[in-house]
Amino acid sequence: MQFQPLSDEEFEWFLKQLNIKFGIDLSGYKPHRVKRRTEILLKKYRCESFDEYIKLLLSDEEKKKEFIDKMTINVTEFFRNPEKWWALRDRYLPILLKNHNFKAWSAGCSSGEEPYSLSILLEELRAPKTAKIIATDIDMNVLAKAKQGVYEEQSLVNVPQSYLQKYFKKLNDGKYQVSDAVKSRVQFKYHNMLKDPFDKDYDLILCRNVVIYFEVEAKNELYRNFASSLRKGGMIFVGGTERIFDYKELNLELVESFFYRKV
Numbered sequence: 001m002q003f004q005p006l007s008d009e010e011f012e013w014f015l016k017q018l019n020i021k022f023g024i025d026l027s028g029y030k031p032h033r034v035k036r037r038t039e040i041l042l043k044k045y046r047c048e049s050f051d052e053y054i055k056l057l058l059s060d061e062e063k064k065k066e067f068i069d070k071m072t073i074n075v076t077e078f079f080r081n082p083e084k085w086w087a088l089r090d091r092y093l094p095i096l097l098k099n100h101n102f103k104a105w106s107a108g109c110s111s112g113e114e115p116y117s118l119s120i121l122l123e124e125l126r127a128p129k130t131a132k133i134i135a136t137d138i139d140m141n142v143l144a145k146a147k148q149g150v151y152e153e154q155s156l157v158n159v160p161q162s163y164l165q166k167y168f169k170k171l172n173d174g175k176y177q178v179s180d181a182v183k184s185r186v187q188f189k190y191h192n193m194l195k196d197p198f199d200k201d202y203d204l205i206l207c208r209n210v211v212i213y214f215e216v217e218a219k220n221e222l223y224r225n226f227a228s229s230l231r232k233g234g235m236i237f238v239g240g241t242e243r244i245f246d247y248k249e250l251n252l253e254l255v256e257s258f259f260y261r262k263v
């Protein structure tokens with residue numbers, strides 16, 4: 001079957017239907033990326049129109065999950081960009097933890113490797129049990145995996161041997177389970193950072209490798225909201241390819257690449 005490229009009007013219609021029928025709002029995401037990925041799925045299921053594909057999504061829960069997966073991309077690992085995590089542990093967390101009600105947010109936490117990495121560092125620094133991490137994502141599948149806390153060896157490549165021994169248990173099937181102490185600091189929940197309200201007074205916000213999928217305006221608005229959710233002295237930790245260009249206007253200072261502090 002020859003696949004006909006779909007028009008922008010049809011695509012607009014498709015985006016509206018996603019919102020009306022499934023509550024999926026992709027308006028802040030880069031449109032050609034969403035369109036390209038959707039077209040691949042249409043081809044895969046031999047749908048000739050977005051209408052046909054919407055009907056398929058309505059009739060098949062698995063296909064709906066697959067669609068969300070493809071749009072969001074959940075790639076992650078423990079201690080992604082390890083040297084920055086060691087900087088966080090050695091230089092910034094000791095200062096941030098002077099606040100006894102330390103509260104962190106891992107926004108776009110995927111299957112939990114990021115918030116658990118932070119939790120391991122809190123354990124290492126003997127942070128009080130009241131030091132907590134809220135971890136959020138829009139993908140319910142990854143959140144379910146995160147709550148289990150069981151990982152393949154490949155997501156643990158950056159975990160130092162001593163941490164592996166202290167904070168993981170090797171299971172019979174060769175996978176690794178994070179310890180209860182590490183788990184107990186993290187609370188996972190659904191949250192759409194482009195839509196839902198933000199909590200206040202965070203000491204640390206991690207938002208890494210998420211905004212690459214967002215349009216410039218959505219991204220700028222997001223960083224504005226993050227900045228106002230930090231307490232004074234609180235920090236934002238971004239991903240390897242990410243920058244907050246207008247950080248000064250947001251009352252942030254660039255501490256070193258990847259780290260911003262609210263002044």
Ligand SMILES: C[S@@+](CC[C@H](N)C(=O)[O-])C[C@H]1O[C@@H](n2cnc3c(N)ncnc32)[C@H](O)[C@@H]1O
Nearest residue numbers: 072074075076108110137138139192193208209
């Ligand atoms: C590539 S993963 C990054 C995971 C982790 N932060 C890291 O750096 O390893 C991106 C995650 O962001 C989530 N995400 C995308 N859009 C989101 C939104 N609007 N609100 C919350 N999470 C979102 C995706 O579901 C996905 O799990």
